[in-house]
Amino acid sequence: MKKILTLVTFSLLLGMAGCKKDSEFLNVQPFAILTSEQSFSDANQAVSIVADLYNRVADMTAFKNSWESFIDPGEAVPSTFGHVTVQRNGWGFGEWGNWDYGYLREINLFIERATAATTLAEADKKRFVAEGRFLRAAHYFEIVKRMGGVPIITKSLLYDYSGDASSLQNPRAKESEVYDFVIKELDEIKGDLPIAPRTKDRATRATALAMISRAALYAGSIAKYGATTPTVALPGGEVGIPASMANSYYQKSLDAAKAIINGSAGSYSLYNKFPTNASQNFTSLFVDNADKPGNPETIWIEDYKIRSGKQHGFTIQNQPIFGAEEVEGGRVNPSLNLVQSFELLDNTFAPLPIKDASGNPIYYNDPMDLFANRDARLHGTVVVPGSIGKNRPVDIFAGYQLANGTVVSGPSLGFIGKLPGSTADVKLVGSDGPLNAIEYSAQSGFYIRKFVDPAVGSGSRGTGSEVPWIRYRYAEVLLNAAEAAFELNLPEAVGYLNQVRKRAGFNTPLTTVTFDRIVNERRVELAFEGHLIFDKKRWRLAHIVWDGSQMTETELTANIGDPRKRNTQPFALWPYKVHDPGSPNHGKWIFKIVKNSIVTGASRFQLGNYYSEINTTILANNPKIVRQPNQ
Amino acid sequence: MKVKYHFIVLLVLGSIALSCKKDNYAPPSSALTGRLVYKGEPIQVEYDRVPFELYQYGFGKVGPINGTITPEGTFSHMLFDGEYKFVIRPGQGPFLWPQSGGKADSISIIMAGSKSMDIEVNPYYMIRTPQVAKSGTNVTATFKAEKIITDAVNGKSIERASLYVNKTQFVSGTDNIGKTDLAGTAITDPNSISLTTAIPTITPTQNYIFARIGLKITGVEDMIFSPVVKLNL
Missing domain, CATH: 2.60.40.1120 (Carboxypeptidase-like, regulatory domain)
Incomplete structure (x- = not known):
């Protein structure tokens, strides 16, 4: 009886289990993958998707692109045995190219799916869609800077496998149309983005306005200065913007900048935590990790956090090598070309005083004296000989200068040897160099300070740094406003420029603005922040300053501050200690301008470099795409 | 583990036998x-x-x-x-x-x-009758710039004339150890342009040098040159 009962129960259970319909049985939801409906069901879920899109924003100079991306032509020497950036005579036409439509497709999908989401709260949905459109505009801006007009795709495209792909082939839009698209999109969504000055790593209203300000400024200057290079244009307008459009772009740029300056997008201001020490202040602006949301200057950053899996190695790669936390450092060596572009505090340009009128060296008790009375941003950007590097003094000197004119030096960092007429062992070369073609040494005589994290451990591979990469900051907005107002002949331009200069320690305000001033101000304020190449491109100065000619020392020290000045090769400034017992100059310092042995090439920017090459695969796949000019 | 050598031999022989076929295309000839x-x-x-x-x-x-x-x-x-x-x-x-x-x-x-x-x-232009010679510590050059495209639409003016010297036979604005530029506005007679440039000290020393005249045309990126001349020092 018991046996029968068990059997019956068992077969009943079996029958019940087997009753499921085949279609249901096979239709098992995956456990590891969310459907698009599920992923947009909850705001926290959707944040992780938008975070991935933020993570993939394209930058040219950035921590994620390693230290090499900071070697701007003429502005820095790469501290290696030799590096292509100072050995080549120019750039291939494909340099700086970006045709990342894969990323754009995913942004388009994100926008479509967020729009279709049914369970998201209306406010969340609005913000996500606005962020998607913001990222799309940011990417189009990035592409148009490099490629000129590109096809504008605003929805996800799908191939129907019909064998005919012509529905996916779109022609290039005009360059002005892409800029218009970027500005229009940002204009439309800025209202949907929160006014949140403490939010730095997601789009806010100020981020959208700052991007409008930069994009419109770029478009305006391409329209205005493009007239000087008439061959850099295509008859269909895919490259080149008519000069008549310049003023309306400048006006848009100024309006957007003013919207941030007057506080309508939240309260932003120049970082000024150390009002009595302008150099310290400028240094801290970039590395103040204690209160990142409280930094009033940053608008959009790519944030990093140690012990979270997202940290970067910029400090590892660029800490002074003497006393470094790793056997690595000192990669980016700012050039003398850049260092001498920092003005004197009386608003004039002057070469560093290393020789008197008759050509004899000037002797200094303290190497820091050579750099006295200059723009405070110099010490905030560059580690000069005699200053404090990453929390300890740097040891930069190239050797001993003897009375008979010869130099005693050594072959390696911190080399110990004997001076003539002495039996005592002394250090003949600084432990930080400079030495030609010796890795990690300050080959130009300088190290970079900007972005180098003073935090202990930030220079070791196990920890890394959490200094944020700043994409947009308030000082740039002021400089955008100054430039746009200057181009529109508005007197307010000088006020914006003076705000930035005052923070840099200039107490005498400028009374007039010139184009030259704006160019130099952007060069020194925004050095190593990824602006230089694009600025030179939009002003159509790139083929003039990088003309491929070798430079001489006389040429280097002449006409400082001239925006058309040649800058094809980075120069070095090497300090020497004087060894001349009995002379009053014994133990003092002198400086010599040298060209590093690794600097063999001279950058030549061809007209065909203004817009990066659209490669032959793209041209073959889509016959509607027209080629770039001058290539 | 016992290694079975005959398998390895078989494998090697097999692959040799199979790979015997010629699989290369003839190179372009x-x-x-x-x-x-x-x-x-x-x-x-x-x-x-x-x-x-x-x-x-x-x-x-x-x-x-x-x-x-x-x-x-x-x-x-x-x-x-x-x-x-x-x-x-x-x-x-x-x-x-x-x-x-x-x-x-x-x-x-x-x-x-x-x-x-x-x-x-x-x-746009041709460099005619270039004469490049060494005189003392200088290189002197004379030439005639003949304007070939003369119509108003495509005709261009001279931006500058340059004399380049270099250690190797690659002589140009990029590859040179000495040069002299003459702005187009300073050229009075295009039929007789003369340029002089000093020969710099060469390390390591060599007893010859290469020189070349270049003409930069306004609005045209690439320059036109005279043939490279080798000068014995």
């Missing part, structure tokens, strides 16, 4: 050589500055075969037999390449065995 000329005189340009492209149609996607014109104005490529199109893109070279509708016209080349051909181009 027809040489295309030629010069860019103006009335029989080659156009002298800068090293690696004037690219040309060859296209062959009929094999799916089309991409260029790239090459550059040598400083002496010659070009060469190894090709398969067939029909090609030769083109120099607008904006390249110190000459006016024929265009229609903003696009460069191409020249059809039919390869059947090796071929040598001169391509006639229309330069």
Whole structure:
């Protein structure tokens, strides 16, 4: 009886289990993958998707692109045995190219799916869609800077496998149309983005306005200065913007900048935590990790956090090598070309005083004296000989200068040897160099300070740094406003420029603005922040300053501050200690301008470099795409 | 573990037997050589500055075969037999390449065995009767700049004339150890332009030097040059 009962129960259970319909049985939801409906069901879920899109924003100079991306032509020497950036005579036409439509497709999908989401709260949905459109505009801006007009795709495209792909082939839009698209999109969504000055790593209203300000400024200057290079244009307008459009772009740029300056997008201001020490202040602006949301200057950053899996190695790669936390450092060596572009505090340009009128060296008790009375941003950007590097003094000197004119030096960092007429062992070369073609040494005589994290451990591979990469900051907005107002002949331009200069320690305000001033101000304020190449491109100065000619020392020290000045090769400034017992100059310092042995090439920017090459695969796949000019 | 050698031997023998078939295509064997000329005189340009492209149609996607014109104005490529199109893109070279509708016209080349051909181009200027000589510690040069394209639409003025010297036979604005520039506005008589530049000290020393005259034309990126001259010091 018991046996029968068990059997019956068992077969009943079996029958019940087997009753499921085949279609249901096979239709098992995956456990590891969310459907698009599920992923947009909850705001926290959707944040992780938008975070991935933020993570993939394209930058040219950035921590994620390693230290090499900071070697701007003429502005820095790469501290290696030799590096292509100072050995080549120019750039291939494909340099700086970006045709990342894969990323754009995913942004388009994100926008479509967020729009279709049914369970998201209306406010969340609005913000996500606005962020998607913001990222799309940011990417189009990035592409148009490099490629000129590109096809504008605003929805996800799908191939129907019909064998005919012509529905996916779109022609290039005009360059002005892409800029218009970027500005229009940002204009439309800025209202949907929160006014949140403490939010730095997601789009806010100020981020959208700052991007409008930069994009419109770029478009305006391409329209205005493009007239000087008439061959850099295509008859269909895919490259080149008519000069008549310049003023309306400048006006848009100024309006957007003013919207941030007057506080309508939240309260932003120049970082000024150390009002009595302008150099310290400028240094801290970039590395103040204690209160990142409280930094009033940053608008959009790519944030990093140690012990979270997202940290970067910029400090590892660029800490002074003497006393470094790793056997690595000192990669980016700012050039003398850049260092001498920092003005004197009386608003004039002057070469560093290393020789008197008759050509004899000037002797200094303290190497820091050579750099006295200059723009405070110099010490905030560059580690000069005699200053404090990453929390300890740097040891930069190239050797001993003897009375008979010869130099005693050594072959390696911190080399110990004997001076003539002495039996005592002394250090003949600084432990930080400079030495030609010796890795990690300050080959130009300088190290970079900007972005180098003073935090202990930030220079070791196990920890890394959490200094944020700043994409947009308030000082740039002021400089955008100054430039746009200057181009529109508005007197307010000088006020914006003076705000930035005052923070840099200039107490005498400028009374007039010139184009030259704006160019130099952007060069020194925004050095190593990824602006230089694009600025030179939009002003159509790139083929003039990088003309491929070798430079001489006389040429280097002449006409400082001239925006058309040649800058094809980075120069070095090497300090020497004087060894001349009995002379009053014994133990003092002198400086010599040298060209590093690794600097063999001279950058030549061809007209065909203004817009990066659209490669032959793209041209073959889509016959509607027209080629770039001058290539 | 016992290694079974006969398996290894079998494997090696097997792969040798199977790989015996010839699987390589013959390399391209027809040489295309030629010069860019103006009335029989080659156009002298800068090293690696004037690219040309060859296209062959009929094999799916089309991409260029790239090459550059040598400083002496010659070009060469190894090709398969067939029909090609030769083109120099607008904006390249110190000459006016024929265009229609903003696009460069191409020249059809039919390869059947090796071929040598001169391509006639229309330069903006030609450097005529260049005389480059050493005098003392200087190099002096005289030449005549003949304006070839004279019509109002395409005619261009001279931006500058330059004399370059270098240690090697690559002599140009990029590769030089000494140079002298003369602005176009300072040229009074284009029929007699003279330039002088000092010979710098050369380390390590060598007893010869190469010199070349270049002419930069306003609004044209690539310069036109005179033939390279070797001077014994």
